[in-house]
Amino acid sequence: MRYFLRRAGFFAATLWAAVTLNFLIPRLQPGDPAEAIVSRLSGETRIVDPAQVEAIRKMLGVPGGNLLAQYGDYLSAVLAGDFGVSYTYFPYTVTHMIAEGLPWTVVLVGVTQVVSFVAGTLLGAWAAYRRNSRVDSLITLGSTFVGTLPFFWLALVLIYVFGFTLNWFPAQGGYGGGSSPGWTWAFFSDAVQHSVLPALSLLIVGPVGWIIGMRNNMVQTLGEDYARLARARGLTRRRIALTYGARIAVLPNVTGFAIALGGILGGTVLVESVFNYPGLGRMMLEAVSNRDYPLMQALFLFITIGVLAANFLADVLYGVLDPRVRGEEAA
Amino acid sequence: TGTEGSSGTTATAPGMVDFLDYGDFGGGTAPQANYNPYLDATRLGATDYMYEKLMVFDNYSCTPRPWLATGFEWTDPRTLVLKLRSGVKWTDGQTLTAEDVAFSYQLIKKHEALDTQGLWNFLSSVEATGESTITMKFDEPGASVFTMAINVPVVPEHTWSKIPDPVTFVNTDKPVSSGPYTVKAFNPQQLTIERNPAYWQADKIKVQEIRFHKADGGGPIDQLKLSRGEYDHNAMFVPDVKKAYVDRDPEHNHYWYPPGGTISAYLNLTRAPFDDVAFRKALTTAFDHQEIIEKAQLGYVDQASQTGLIVPAHNKWLPAGLPGNGLVKYDAAATDAALTAAGYRKDGTGRRLGKDGKPIAFTFKVPGTYTDWVAAAEIVVDGLKAQGFDVAMETPDPQTYEKDRAIGDYDALFGAYGGSCNMYRNLADPLSGDLSAPIGKKARSNYIRWHDKETDRLLEELRVATDEATQKEAIAGVTKVMMEQVPMIPLWYGAKWYQYQTDKAIGWPEEKNPYASPGDNLLIITNLRPTG
């Protein structure tokens, strides 16, 4: 119980700190949302029309005045679940915008993360199982090189090769201009086609961390006494590799995975901006450059909650998966 | 299946273009349906084709074209009377009346947030003074705000008067409009508008459907799509447009980049040595315009005239007998000589010394993300270094840059102004003492802090002038100030990007037939017709 209270206290405190930071960071940036919008509208000419700035400032009702008062308003609004109106998408609310982007990010990155994790863990386990064989070298060295390719660069190459030269998959966007978003089969298959390239680029660089982590963990567990004793007990190699190697070696990876899942919202900026994918990452970049405080704050909050929730999940998951820590909560 | 939206199914009508593919349609990266014509910041591009204005400007030659109004008349310098076209119908079948016009103007008066031009700072009233007459009254002689006065979208009173808050109204539910097109379909990737058969000049609309496509806002994907011919028209920067676009289909792929505003070197006039006219004047020959144009701007633009006007478009405003239209030649030696003569000599190690005998050191700011400006800044800085100045380039982000510029926290940087058909605004924005502010306070637009009685007098004269001769005289005066006092140093004219294809439709504005500027959508759409 004490343990639980401590954890809860930790989450509450961190959440508060994050909420406050999310409030402060945007406000520490120079510039004014209205000017940012006008200068974006002015395009190539980069001529800022002061009258327009004035009008937009009135339209947005950009908060002014005392920072402390703003903070108070902000906190009570956040508690009420009211994130206000987006500056970039006026008069649409932040909640509406996040609802627009969230499914895309969650599905694309969620699916690729899961696949990366599963594939990476399996490959890593295989490499450890066949330690020092050619398979091992191929997996570790190959994934190292492929995994260190700069992600956005890979994305560009994929776009050019598959999106334009070969013309196999749509190069950008989350769905075609002709389709109407909804729960239809046509839209679904359209969306899947559009997600092939972004997903591919994530899948190419994604598994490497899991591969190396899993391999190293498993090399270690396979060297432990219990694995050796399992061998002495006449268990088959496969059984040993699975129950005595992989089963234990995967534990740290699982925690890592939960945390990685929490970080997906923060980590999609690049993929979404290169592929022009309609998710939250790209929206966040736009919000930052447009000084769209309400949207930015809400997105940051979202990300923070995601990470915290993932941390919590990781804790719980670890307790479920690893009997060794189960009892410790009482202590 | 890499191409999108090109699988049109509209039945071909004779003499008509089925559809055209256009570029971006605004509204950010995740556009939301918004057809409120007053929400400049977030409305979608289709709105321009839905709501019309009293007059439409040809922004190239700066001539007003009759539109919802068939003509106008200044009954006195403060009173503008417009004649409304008859027979214009809203899409719901009702007639567009002078009351609708007056309502629209009152609407933006009531909701300041919608008055994006600040028009009501000048207007005193707008009334329907007859079945087809609109009378506008101004606080002061209104010629200088004519471009703004006729530039207000007209919306139907019978639907808009019921909107509780027009500022947050997105107008997506069966919008009632008068323009040539109505929205057919929208998703954040594509906006499709279709021809309004009941349009008052429907005979001139030969394009059945326009499809706007969202990509990466002129980024590499859009560039690739353009080069592959996926756009009939787009307006974006393309590196090496000739090789990347025109050469791929020289017969059909074209571009035309008419000049927009002027980009100048702004020197902070409150700081030494920029407060010295002789110093500034010497610098006018210090910059290699040609290099800027070719390297930084890829040859798409022209050198800017020191007069502050756009030549040759504004040639008619130039004072007679101005050598070379005010285009100054790059001549480093001349700068060197002039600086030395003005008392800024070089020391033994080639450093340029100020009047106090100390080496002159200053910074040149440029927004880091404006890559072309950064490239231009490098050339400018090189030019300055060649004169022995110790110049450091700083690359803040655009927001910081704009803030620093507005509050006067800089030594030297780039500024852009002008490019509109309102000559008063073009010149007053950068030079009017009223639009300045003390250092540390945000200036409205006079970022260089030019305070000059003569300039202010000339600008006032221009503002209230009702006849062209007076206007001409005032403008000539300002150009003289520009030439002699050098409040800033114009370098090049920003280009308006504009690419088009002629395989489906022809009649686009071009260098040989510049009947409109690239952004004049209604003028262009009424001129397009099928190829062949």
Place this chain on the structure above:
Amino acid sequence: MALLEVRELSVTYRPRDGVPVRAVDRVSFDVAEGEFVGLLGESGCGKSTLGNAVLRLLDKPAAITGGTVVFDGTDITTAREETLRSMRWARISTVFQSSMNSLNPVITVGAQFEDTFQAHGIDPGHRAAELLAMVSLDPVVLRRFPHELSGGMKQRVALALALALSPRFVLLDEPTTGLDVVVQRSILDRLRELQVELGFAVLFISHDLGTVMEMADRVMVMYAGEIVEDQPARAMTAAQLHPYSRGLLGSYADPRAAQISVTYVPGRPPDLSREQRGCRFAARCPMVVDACLSEHPELLPAGQGLARCLMVDSPAIPGGFAVPGRARVDTAEGPPVLAVRDVVKDYRGGTRAVDKVSFDLHSGRVTALVGQSGSGKTTLAKLVTGIERPTEGSVRFGATDVGALRGRKLRAYRRHVQLVFQDPFAALNPTSTVAYALSRPLRNHLGLSAAEAGERAADLLEVVGLAPAAQYLDKLPHQLSGGQRQRVVIARALAPEPAILVADEPISMLDVSIRAEILELLDRLARDRGIAMLYITHDLLSARMLADEVLVLSEGRVVEGGPTLRVIRHAEHAYTKLLLDALPKPV
């Protein structure tokens, strides 16, 4: 034909980044059906390696480089993996040295039994529960995870698991190391009973002399990768054939005996990565002759068994390694240096680790604190040294109340009280040299300059018998043997010239032969320097050898105390008797 026949078996470690080490060198022996064979030898002599080789469980970089292991007619060294797999456990099983870690931490005990049955296609039925009952464990243990069991329970589970398929041969590699004496005793007793009952053969690896001698029918002694002696246990107890065996057995004695004298074998075993010429024990042997240096002796019949010694027939030199017995002078009782009065220590969560303990420490006298694991010995050491504060009662050093000291004063107190740690491997920073370790207390407590400290450090090393000192000053801990390290630790504790030395199980991590050596050193220091010593141990033999006085601690309370001889020979309290019963009784 014997059940297990090992012939000329050699094992070499070939680390990728190191020199090959031949850890087992042409070893031959037999184990007959139902026989209990003990394998003795000093740490690092190759016992575990030999055991693993017999099971063919060697991991890289070790590999069998010669010889055969024939088990029940099958050559294990060449058998196919599948043949081996089916043989393992069904006929030949094992309990590892570190059975603490030999259970899979994430599956239940029951699942590990099932795994084993399944791998051999046997229907488990209720066997697992029966097996646990055999080692006196409740069947609920099956549903537990290993971390939920105590060390002794884990060890029993490992034993039950080893017997699961009724093997004919069980290899036990120090199956009870690290366990509490009393627990250890009960497991070993149970093991012996089961062995008699079920009739499996055992190869029992240990360096615990007493235990091996008590349990085994026959004992083999290993030295530097070779078997140097092989005799029935009874015969070996009576007369050792090899000088090394003699040295080894000499370091053991029954603490209850009226007279004890203990010896040790000085020196270190040879470096196995080098080519060996002559007898490997020659360098440490008191009977060495010239021939020993050039001629490598073979393992030849001698006495009732086999021995590998050229001098096997010469009469043993009496007291070859003997430590001169010291005269037990009764120092006059002066005023105590340290007075502990009714101390109580409660830990958070309500554990009362120490309960109303009182005793005195006198200069020049050694007080031993004995007791089973968890009885509060270390806690008392912490109270005495000021690491912990007593909950009640007082610890007085002269006029100072130790429990009230903090910061600078505590640091000053430590000039007078020093601690010798249990584990010499953990007590020295692996990244600092001996000279550095010794210089710190000298500079901090005595305020010596760097140069003075250097000189004094050298003196200290000489005092603890590390001479010439220059040879050791610049060494890092890993370059020293366990005994040498423990000497450095002692030298460091002596550096500030303390009045009191607290030694918390200072020999439990050391090899038998080194133990005697360190004990001798401690003894000398206490007498010569007049240090008051608190000697903590669970080993009654060492207490008997070193201490003037013994306190028996149980559950935080002193249950018995008095002069050493009286307490050990005429124990009154039941708990003391239990401890004494746990001692092995070599045949």
Place this chain on the structure above:
Amino acid sequence: MTEAAQVAAGRPARLPGWFVILWRNRKCRIGLVMLLVFVALAVLAPWITPYGPREDDYPPSIGPVAEHWLGTTARGEDVLSQLIHGARTSLLVGLAAGVLSTVIALAVGLTAGYLRGLVDEVLSFFTNVALVVPVLPLMVTLAAYAPVKGLWLIIFVISVTGWAYGARIKRSQIITLRTRDYITAAKFAGDSTARIIVREIMPNMTSLIVVGFMGACLGAIGGEAGLAFLGLGDPQTTSWGTMLNQANNGGAMLTGQWAWLVAPGLAFAALMTALTLINFGVDALSNPHLRED
């Protein structure tokens, strides 16, 4: 025992032993050689590049030719020269940000882990917050916020956003180290807390520190490239990130100037691979199980 054998026996060795382990590991050896090549290129850049990285006097956007092995940029700069100079930036960023974030992580981790109590609670709280706050957005915001861009700003941004994880790891390591007998022994020897941390604890964390440093290097180099690619870098610096950004904006795909886009990407991957391979060896330092590879 020989030095090598001691190393093999898994005992912590000092610097020479280190190199022995690193060098003996095949992957690590390859990585070290690759890194050496990059370092050589970076150091010698001004002398071996055919042209200045910003010299733009050549025909724009031409493909690879004899004078320009990797062609030129849209502004007529030599891609090869930029590539070689870019190695400098990447290595500098990696080194500087690696050192900086390692130092921060060490300071925080050591203090929290050794002192425990309230100090630990406070520092751990900050560490946790730093771990939870979205890094990329924070980077973007910080990079956008700074009034002046420069390489040092990027290094600073990467360091202040990247220390938390290392601090956490170091804290937990020190918590296990501080209860070691030799630390107690140092207390008995009368050493001060600061001295114990510096002399007794730190040396035993070397492999962890090195692993953390390598990780920070990798992260920093990647971070710089990412920021630069997003246009948040310093446009005046020639780095692989800015090259990619310019290639992307400058229509490298459009004009078919492939080398401009491909070269920095592959160079980046090669450097990252080199560092990752070295990290395999560094891992082996702290984990003997990995040593026999």
